[in-house]
Amino acid sequence: MGASSTLPACHAILREVFGYGDFRGPQQAIIEHVVEGCDALVLMPTGGGKSLCYQIPAIARQQAGHGITVVISPLIALMHDQVGALHEAGVSAAFLNSTLSGEEATQVEKRLMRGDITLLYAAPERVTTPRFLAQLDFLHERGQLSLFAIDEAHCVSQWGHDFRPEYRALTVLHERYGSVPRIALTATADALTREDILERLQLQEARQFVSSFDRPNISYTIVEKKDATQQLLRFISREHMGDAGIVYCQSRKRVEDIANVLCDEGIAALPYHAGLDAKVRQANQDQFLRSEGVVMVATIAFGMGIDKPDVRFVAHLDMPKNIEGYYQETGRAGRDGEAADAWMCYGLQDVVNQRRMIDESPAGEEFKQGLRGKLDALLGLAEATDCRRVRLLAYFGEASQPCGNCDNCLSPPEVWDGTEAARKLLSTIYRVQQMGGISYGAGHIMDILRGKSTEKVAQRGHEALSTFGIGADLSEVQLRGVLRQLIAIGAVTVDAEAFNTLQLTDASRAVLKGEVPVQLRASVSSPAERKARRGSSVIGAAAKVPASLDTEGQDRYMALKAWRAEVAREHNLPAYVIFHDATLAAIAERAPQSLGDLQGISGIGAKKLEAYGDEVLRVVGGA
Numbered sequence: 001m002g003a004s005s006t007l008p009a010c011h012a013i014l015r016e017v018f019g020y021g022d023f024r025g026p027q028q029a030i031i032e033h034v035v036e037g038c039d040a041l042v043l044m045p046t047g048g049g050k051s052l053c054y055q056i057p058a059i060a061r062q063q064a065g066h067g068i069t070v071v072i073s074p075l076i077a078l079m080h081d082q083v084g085a086l087h088e089a090g091v092s093a094a095f096l097n098s099t100l101s102g103e104e105a106t107q108v109e110k111r112l113m114r115g116d117i118t119l120l121y122a123a124p125e126r127v128t129t130p131r132f133l134a135q136l137d138f139l140h141e142r143g144q145l146s147l148f149a150i151d152e153a154h155c156v157s158q159w160g161h162d163f164r165p166e167y168r169a170l171t172v173l174h175e176r177y178g179s180v181p182r183i184a185l186t187a188t189a190d191a192l193t194r195e196d197i198l199e200r201l202q203l204q205e206a207r208q209f210v211s212s213f214d215r216p217n218i219s220y221t222i223v224e225k226k227d228a229t230q231q232l233l234r235f236i237s238r239e240h241m242g243d244a245g246i247v248y249c250q251s252r253k254r255v256e257d258i259a260n261v262l263c264d265e266g267i268a269a270l271p272y273h274a275g276l277d278a279k280v281r282q283a284n285q286d287q288f289l290r291s292e293g294v295v296m297v298a299t300i301a302f303g304m305g306i307d308k309p310d311v312r313f314v315a316h317l318d319m320p321k322n323i324e325g326y327y328q329e330t331g332r333a334g335r336d337g338e339a340a341d342a343w344m345c346y347g348l349q350d351v352v353n354q355r356r357m358i359d360e361s362p363a364g365e366e367f368k369q370g371l372r373g374k375l376d377a378l379l380g381l382a383e384a385t386d387c388r389r390v391r392l393l394a395y396f397g398e399a400s401q402p403c404g405n406c407d408n409c410l411s412p413p414e415v416w417d418g419t420e421a422a423r424k425l426l427s428t429i430y431r432v433q434q435m436g437g438i439s440y441g442a443g444h445i446m447d448i449l450r451g452k453s454t455e456k457v458a459q460r461g462h463e464a465l466s467t468f469g470i471g472a473d474l475s476e477v478q479l480r481g482v483l484r485q486l487i488a489i490g491a492v493t494v495d496a497e498a499f500n501t502l503q504l505t506d507a508s509r510a511v512l513k514g515e516v517p518v519q520l521r522a523s524v525s526s527p528a529e530r531k532a533r534r535g536s537s538v539i540g541a542a543a544k545v546p547a548s549l550d551t552e553g554q555d556r557y558m559a560l561k562a563w564r565a566e567v568a569r570e571h572n573l574p575a576y577v578i579f580h581d582a583t584l585a586a587i588a589e590r591a592p593q594s595l596g597d598l599q600g601i602s603g604i605g606a607k608k609l610e611a612y613g614d615e616v617l618r619v620v621g622g623a
């Protein structure tokens with residue numbers, strides 16, 4: 001079977017089953033490779049379109065008589081919706097996990113044995129049970145085991161917070177069913193994790209497909225923390241009222257507090273963290289997925305596998321641990337390709353907290369050193385005065401040009417030369433330590449620099465220092481900026497074990513000598529300004545009702561939305577599983593008179609046309 005005979009079939013499946021006109025990025029190459037029965041490792045950012053990379057081969061290979069595809073996924077809470085989405089597209093799918101009753105599980109097993117399923121989703125702990133393996137043996141002996149898709153494959157690796165020991169047992173697939181092709185997929189880009197996946201799943205021979213990790217529709221903004229809660233409120237009320245979003249916080253308590261504050265302000269917010277009862281967590285997740293415009297306030301426990309396409313913003317109220325985490329979390333915005341925001345607010349205290357957590361962790365020194373390096377890279381991103389995206393992509397090994405769609409590109413920050421200020425700060429730390437043999441925290445050092453005769457300054461005799469008052473021309477905000485930058489470049493460390501005192505490092509000397517220039521942002525432009533500039537960028541801001549529609553079109557759109565909500569409720573599925581917003585907008589724009597007019601609209605496959613076509617015509621006709 002050559003590529004020429006399989007590819008038209010795959011394109012037909014894309015069009016007829018999923019209703020899409022073209023493959024995205026490397027999808028075609030991946031699908032071609034897997035349909036032929038070869039192994040693959042797919043690295044694609046969140047929202048890149050990984051699902052089709054195994055769903056289309058599953059359908060094509062079953063049509064060719066190869067039997068079922070088993071999808072291994074840790075996302076038990078999402079399997080129901082994933083399978084529901086395939087049903088809507090007319091694909092036979094099922095799942096096996098602990099949420100099913102014994103009776104329901106038996107029904108699925110019977111269908112499996114009959115060959116009545118194209119894609120079976122199962123959790124790794126289920127796949128490796130003797131009972132399930134016996135069923136796979138049965139299918140395999142009859143040539144009816146077509147493909148294994150290992151989703152969220154980074155779960156096999158210890159290098160990340162998603163590690164699942166059950167994933168290690170998946171080597172059984174290769175050992176027991178060596179002739180069955182496997183495709184492993186992940187959105188985690190770093191080299192260490194990739195190596196680990198290849199080794200643990202014995203995929204060394206597999207072809208690797210590494211996509212660009214750029215998400216051009218996401219606009220990155222990082223602001224200095226002043227009053228985080230108020231800043232968040234302003235951000236949401238100015239730019240995202242009524243939008244679905246995720247707000248990440250460091251602690252469970254903060255999650256609860258922020259969710260309450262948002263609710264008080266009339267924003268539909270729900271909390272999510274590991275301390276909540278499992279039922280409450282599931283209910284909140286369902287509401288986030290099924291209702292429009294819900295803001296989930298969460299710890300990093302939330303988000304893996306969340307495939308809600310219309311999340312319009314991801315906000316970080318506290319600094320994450322590293323760029324990988326930041327990128328994965330922000331990647332949950334704008335999966336539908338429409339404009340979305342990644343907004344982070346960070347301050348000196350975040351840096352201090354993260355350092356302390358590393359210092360106090362029981363891990364070995366070498367491992368801690370690695371964590372510190374990752375934190376520093378994130379600090380560098382936060383303090384950057386040039387394009388955020390260029391820095392992000394460079395971190396993942398990709399070269400790029402300034403993006404025109406991040407805060408620094410949209411309103412280039414005024415930069416001032418902070419070298420002199422940095423030298424003043426460092427020499428104050430140095431002199432204070434020389435004088436009394438002990439170090440002090442940021443507040444005291446700044447008081448000395450600014451020439452404030454506080455009680456503590458007077459008591460310690462620090463008014464006598466030659467650096468007393470030499471920074472009086474600088475504001476406290478400016479000095480804090482200098483300090484953050486010095487921490488970011490490693491010229492100052494904060495000693496968590498000694499009351500967060502500031503310490504000099506080996507790197508301090510070069511700055512003191514004036515060999516390393518220190519560039520600082522002078523001010524952060526106001527959000528209003530930012531918004532205005534963005535209007536002229538390539539990607540327009542998403543509106544709740546597409547602005548491209550005329551008044552009648554908007555009426556049709558609203559009527560379609562109401563109809564969709566009803567269907568989604570009846571089917572117990574999220575609305576986007578029925579049709580994406582973009583599909584509704586395209587229908588509203590076309591004002592279809594016949595089923596023929598609906599054909600070719602992105603997102604309307606054959607099954608959906610048959611199931612919903614007449615109703616859609618009725619809805620837009622009566623609007």
Ligand code: ADP
Pocket residue numbers: 020021022023024027044045046047048049050051052307309335336
């Ligand atoms: P990932 O799993 O990589 O995060 P998904 O598989 O969930 O991404 O796809 C993200 C979104 O993009 C989904 O809503 C999907 O329907 C859509 N999509 C994927 N491939 C295409 C395509 N070729 N054309 C149009 N939309 C696509």
Ligand code: ZN
Pocket residue numbers: 386387388389390402403404405406407408409410
């Ligand atoms: Zn940029």
